[in-house]
Structure formats: C-alpha cells, structure tokens
Amino acid sequence: MNVAIKKVPLYVIALILLVFTGYPFLYMISTSLKSRTQFFEKPYSLFSSFTLENFKSVFEMGLSRYFFNSILVSVIAVFAVMLIAALASYPLSRMKFKLNRVVFLLFIAGMMLPIHATLIPVFKLSQSMGLYDTVWALLGPYIAFSLPISIFILTQFMQEIPASLEEAAKIDGCSHFGIFWRVILPMLTPALMTVLIYNFIHLWNEFIFALVLISSPENMTLPLGLQDFKGEFSVNIPGLMAALTLASLPILVVYIFSQEKVVKGLAGGAVKE
Amino acid sequence: METQLKGVRTATPAAQTATRPKKKSLNKFITISLFLAPAIIVYILYVLYPIFTTLLYSFYKWDGVGAGEYVGLQNYINLLSDNVFWTSLTNNTWVILTSIFVQIPLGLIMALMLLAPIRGIRLFSGIYFFPFLISTVAVGLLWVLMLDPLNGIINQIVSVFGFENVEWLSQTHTAMFAVLLVIVWQFSPFYMILFKAAIVGIPEELYEAAEIDGASAFTKFFRITLPLLMPTIVSSSILAIVGSLKAFDIFYVMTGGGPNHSTELLGTYMFKQAFVNFNMGYASAIAFVMFFLAMIVTIIIQALDYYRKKKGAYV
Structure with missing residues (x-):
C-alpha cells in the first residue's frame, strides 16, 4: 500500500508528459475527421464526428502528387547515400593512407554545417544545370548533406569488424572491392538500417532545400506542399489537419511497427548499442 | 559507377602480383581513390564549393542576376550596424x-x-x-x-x-x-x-x-x-x-x-x-x-x- 502511494507522483508526471506529447496528435486526427461546421461548433471535442470528406478533398487538391515526389526523391537519395557512404567508409575505416584523417574530418565536419552557407550557390548551380524547379534538383544536396552522418555511422561500425576476416579473404585472392562486396557489406546490415532510417525520415521531412529549389506545385515535396496548402486552407482547418495527418502517417506507421529500430536510427550515431 | 567498379576489380589483383613497391602503392592509391570518388565528388560539388562561393559572393553587391559589383567588406560592415542582424x-x-x-x-x-x-x-x-x-x-x-x-x-x-x-x-x-x-x-x-x-x-x-x-x-x-x-x-x-x-x-x-x-x-x-x-x-x-x-x-x-x-x- 505504502509503495503504491509513493508511486502516485510518478503516474501524475507520466500522465502530464503523455498529454503534452500525445494530445496534439489526437487533436490533429480528430479535427481531420470533422466537417467545417462541426469544427466551428465544437473545436475542442475529440472524436465527435467521423467524416472522410477532408481526406478526399486534399487528395483532389494534389496531395498525391506531393506524396509521389517525396517518395521518389527520398527513396533514390537514401539508396544512393547508402551505397556512396559505404564505399567511402571502407578505405576510411580499414585502409592506411596519408590523407585518411583529413578526408574523414572533412566529411564529419559537414554535420555541424548550417545549410544556409550553401544555399545561394546550390540555387545558382541547379539553375545552371537546368535542374531548377524539378525534383532532381534535390537529389544532389540531399545526398551530399546525408553523407557526413552516414559516413560517421558506417566507419564506426566497420572499424569493429575484425581484421582477421579481411586477411582470410585476402589470402583467398580477394581484391579490395571483393572484400568490400562479399565480406564487409553483408556484415554492415544493422548499420545500413540505421543509415536508411535516419536519412529517410530526415529527407522525407526536409524543407529548406525544397523551398529554395522548387517553385511549381506539381514538383513540390510533401513539406513544401503542406506549407503551400496553408494559404488555401486558412478557412478550412479540418482539411489542413487531414493533409497533416496523411503526410505524417507513413512515418508514424513505420514507427509503430518497428519502434526500437526507428528510435535507434533517429538517434543516429549518438546511441551505441 | 559501372566503370569505376570494374576499375577496382582489375586494379587490385595487379597490386598483389606486382613486385615493385612503386607500382603497388600506385595501385593502392587508385583503389582508395575509386572508393572515395563518388562521395568526394558529390561533397565538393554541393558542400565545399558552395561554401567557398558563398564567401566570394559576400564581397559583392549582387541581385542574383547579371554581374555583381565588388564592394570588399562593405556587406560585413553594414551587418554590424544592422539592428535586425543583432x-x-x-x-x-x-x-x-x-x-x-x-x-x-x-x-x-x-x-x-x-x-x-x-x-x-x-x-x-x-x-x-x-x-x-x-x-x-x-x-x-x-x-x-x-x-x-x-x-x-x-x-x-x-x-x-x-x-x-x-x-x-x-x-x-x-x-x-x-x-x-x-x-x-x-x-x-x-x-x-x-x-x-x-x-x-x-x-x-x-x-x-x-x-x-x-x-x-x-x-x-x-x-x-x-x-x-x-x-x-x-x-x-x-x-x-x-x-x-x-x-x-x-x-x-x-x-x-x-x-x-x-x-x-x-x-x-x-x-x-x-x-x-x-x-x-x-x-x-x-x-x-x-x-x-x-x-x-x-x-x-x-x-x-x-x-x-x-x-x-x-x-
């Protein structure tokens, strides 16, 4: 009994935090299921009505186009990053050469870099390459800015793979590329999962490059499209909430099904096992 | 990408049969470069070169189109007296x-x-x-x-x-x-x-x-x-x-x-x-x-x- 009473404050704090973190989501989903009149009558009531009208209307307004663009650019960028970063991490973590440390630090320093310091030149570059206002303009900066954290995670992991495996492969006549492809890469799966999750979520949510490099609605990614919706939906709040719910859904669903992996992935290199 | 991967394959066995150390170290250099090349190219193009260019642009008065006018440190001097900046x-x-x-x-x-x-x-x-x-x-x-x-x-x-x-x-x-x-x-x-x-x-x-x-x-x-x-x-x-x-x-x-x-x-x-x-x-x-x-x-x-x-x- 005494123990149970002692725990009351704990439950109170836990509940306050639960409401603080969770309520906005309930509110978002609940509002997305209301009609406009229902919203103005009872803006605070939770799950008082269930209409899918808003979801239909946001799709008609082009949300599916934003979805398509976001999936296209984040999937291509993430897989390119995984390959390019894994290739670069191999010599950086397992071969001795003069500039190793310098090259490594140059990449890692990118994690500290404010994107703003590259914004105008990247904007000019995309114009001169004829990519401005296409989803392809995003690929270059997305890959480049995902490299530092990816290389950081992968080199850390690669360093821990015992050298004896590599030696054995070398004796069998394996080239460096053979070692990378047949020995290192298969062992890298957990680290690559971290890289995949981290970068996918960050790129799915990326805003500033999209804002600067894309202007036509048909080329917008989800975050930019949502920002664009803001104006059109200033009078249709349930519609806006439906758009937000749909845009957040893929990541929330992935998270619900593989919570541990997503948490570990999002913490990036900061949490070791 | 294809050609680079092939390059690595042919370069490395040569390194193992080579007896002269010079050739071996050249091959090692090529191998390392090929592994690093894609990352370095993207990184230079979208990170390092832009930072350098930003520094360069900061010495100009420029509207983004046409040629800018070189103003030296004027932008930075203006920044110091710009209330919004502070x-x-x-x-x-x-x-x-x-x-x-x-x-x-x-x-x-x-x-x-x-x-x-x-x-x-x-x-x-x-x-x-x-x-x-x-x-x-x-x-x-x-x-x-x-x-x-x-x-x-x-x-x-x-x-x-x-x-x-x-x-x-x-x-x-x-x-x-x-x-x-x-x-x-x-x-x-x-x-x-x-x-x-x-x-x-x-x-x-x-x-x-x-x-x-x-x-x-x-x-x-x-x-x-x-x-x-x-x-x-x-x-x-x-x-x-x-x-x-x-x-x-x-x-x-x-x-x-x-x-x-x-x-x-x-x-x-x-x-x-x-x-x-x-x-x-x-x-x-x-x-x-x-x-x-x-x-x-x-x-x-x-x-x-x-x-x-x-x-x-x-x-």
Whole structure:
C-alpha cells in the first residue's frame, strides 16, 4: 500500500508528459475527421464526428502528387547515400593512407554545417544545370548533406569488424572491392538500417532545400506542399489537419511497427548499442 | 559507377602480383581513390564549393542576376550596424538557451520516467517520441492552429487563468515564447532517447551498493545518475548549440520571423535577404557568419574534448 502511494507522483508526471506529447496528435486526427461546421461548433471535442470528406478533398487538391515526389526523391537519395557512404567508409575505416584523417574530418565536419552557407550557390548551380524547379534538383544536396552522418555511422561500425576476416579473404585472392562486396557489406546490415532510417525520415521531412529549389506545385515535396496548402486552407482547418495527418502517417506507421529500430536510427550515431 | 567498379576489380589483383613497391602503392592509391570518388565528388560539388562561393559572393553587391559589383567588406560592415542582424543573433541565443536549459532537463525527466517502475510505460514511451517523428512543417502548422486566438486549445487553457484570446504569434512579446514552446515540444524526445541509452548503461551494482548504505532516491540521483550522465549532458549541449544555430523551418512556418522581426533568426533573415529581397551578396555575408559561428563552436568543442581526454576525465 505504502509503495503504491509513493508511486502516485510518478503516474501524475507520466500522465502530464503523455498529454503534452500525445494530445496534439489526437487533436490533429480528430479535427481531420470533422466537417467545417462541426469544427466551428465544437473545436475542442475529440472524436465527435467521423467524416472522410477532408481526406478526399486534399487528395483532389494534389496531395498525391506531393506524396509521389517525396517518395521518389527520398527513396533514390537514401539508396544512393547508402551505397556512396559505404564505399567511402571502407578505405576510411580499414585502409592506411596519408590523407585518411583529413578526408574523414572533412566529411564529419559537414554535420555541424548550417545549410544556409550553401544555399545561394546550390540555387545558382541547379539553375545552371537546368535542374531548377524539378525534383532532381534535390537529389544532389540531399545526398551530399546525408553523407557526413552516414559516413560517421558506417566507419564506426566497420572499424569493429575484425581484421582477421579481411586477411582470410585476402589470402583467398580477394581484391579490395571483393572484400568490400562479399565480406564487409553483408556484415554492415544493422548499420545500413540505421543509415536508411535516419536519412529517410530526415529527407522525407526536409524543407529548406525544397523551398529554395522548387517553385511549381506539381514538383513540390510533401513539406513544401503542406506549407503551400496553408494559404488555401486558412478557412478550412479540418482539411489542413487531414493533409497533416496523411503526410505524417507513413512515418508514424513505420514507427509503430518497428519502434526500437526507428528510435535507434533517429538517434543516429549518438546511441551505441 | 559501372566503370569505376570494374576499375577496382582489375586494379587490385595487379597490386598483389606486382613486385615493385612503386607500382603497388600506385595501385593502392587508385583503389582508395575509386572508393572515395563518388562521395568526394558529390561533397565538393554541393558542400565545399558552395561554401567557398558563398564567401566570394559576400564581397559583392549582387541581385542574383547579371554581374555583381565588388564592394570588399562593405556587406560585413553594414551587418554590424544592422539592428535586425543583432536581433537575429539574440534570438538564436534564446534558442540555444532554451535547448540547453529546458529541452535537455525535460528530456532527462522523460528518460527517467521511461525507466520508472510504473505500469503501461512501454505505451507511454512510444507516444513520448511522436513529436520528433513528424516534419517540422507539420509541427508548425499544427501548433499555429493550437495557438489560434479564437479556436486554439492553448487559449482555452489559459482562459482558466483569466487571459482571453491571446494572439500568441502576432504580438512581439509573446511570439518568441510561443515558438520556443513548440521547439521544446518537438525536440525534448530526442534528448530523452540519448539519456535513456546512457541511464541504461549505468551499472546496476552502483545503485545496489547505495541501497545497502541506505541512500534515498534523491541521493542516488544526484550522487550516481547525474554525475555519470555528464558526458551525455555535454554531448547533448553540443548538439543543441549546433542545432540552434541552424534553426529555420519552425520559425519560417510559424511566424516567418515576424511580427516586426521579433522572432527573426540568422536563418530566416538570410533567406529573406536572398530569396525575397534578392540581396544575394548581403545574404551571403549573413550565411558566412552562420558558417563561421558554427565553425568556432566546433573548434572550441573539439579543443575542450581534446583537453578532457588528455586529463582523462569522464569518457
């Protein structure tokens, strides 16, 4: 009994935090299921009505186009990053050469870099390459800015793979590329999962490059499209909430099904096992 | 890509049969270069070259089209007497302070809750992390609605204390506070994860020994948990400082830096100068200041880390 009473404050704090973190989501989903009149009558009531009208209307307004663009650019960028970063991490973590440390630090320093310091030149570059206002303009900066954290995670992991495996492969006549492809890469799966999750979520949510490099609605990614919706939906709040719910859904669903992996992935290199 | 991979395949067996060391080291050089080439090319094109170009642009008065006019350090001199620039810098400092003194402690409390002996905590912990998952744009739009003076839930709550229809985001003295609240909401779960991992890593025996000595939960926290969490607190603070210098999205979405620059940050100000006013040279100067500040912070942190390791403290 005494123990149970002692725990009351704990439950109170836990509940306050639960409401603080969770309520906005309930509110978002609940509002997305209301009609406009229902919203103005009872803006605070939770799950008082269930209409899918808003979801239909946001799709008609082009949300599916934003979805398509976001999936296209984040999937291509993430897989390119995984390959390019894994290739670069191999010599950086397992071969001795003069500039190793310098090259490594140059990449890692990118994690500290404010994107703003590259914004105008990247904007000019995309114009001169004829990519401005296409989803392809995003690929270059997305890959480049995902490299530092990816290389950081992968080199850390690669360093821990015992050298004896590599030696054995070398004796069998394996080239460096053979070692990378047949020995290192298969062992890298957990680290690559971290890289995949981290970068996918960050790129799915990326805003500033999209804002600067894309202007036509048909080329917008989800975050930019949502920002664009803001104006059109200033009078249709349930519609806006439906758009937000749909845009957040893929990541929330992935998270619900593989919570541990997503948490570990999002913490990036900061949490070791 | 194809040709590069082939190149590696043919280059390396040659290295193994070669007897002359010169040829061997040349082959090693080629192998290393081929592994690094894709990453280095992309990185130079989209990161290193742009930073250098930003520095170059910052010496010009330039509208983004046509040729600019070389003005030397004039942009930087103007910056020093630009009130908005100083407001932005102050606001960035507020973001840093909020991160360190609100987000990090809250993240620690959340982490402690996750490990507290209460029922249903697994479900709680799942939800605690939600705010960090969704895009900043979605977070911003959601909170703009929650802070709405007429229909927002926040006003419903503060009306209990006698405040009516507060226009949180359109008054200069409340806008910054409102956005900082949202930042706390969004990023505390990130620090929660870092702290949870660190707390789990503390050996159980320490607590058992303290228990035998009759230590209270309070003592245990301040004598065991907190000191052992110091490295995590330090690295979280680093992430907070660097992240706060880069802050942009949430402010752009929620207030656009207004009203009357009261929530202006270096990031939003630079964006406006570049892509609204087309003062590309001036914007480049602001961008380079941001780069420079991030670099200084990084160097200081690296130096402190170096001394700390030398002294053998923590780690």
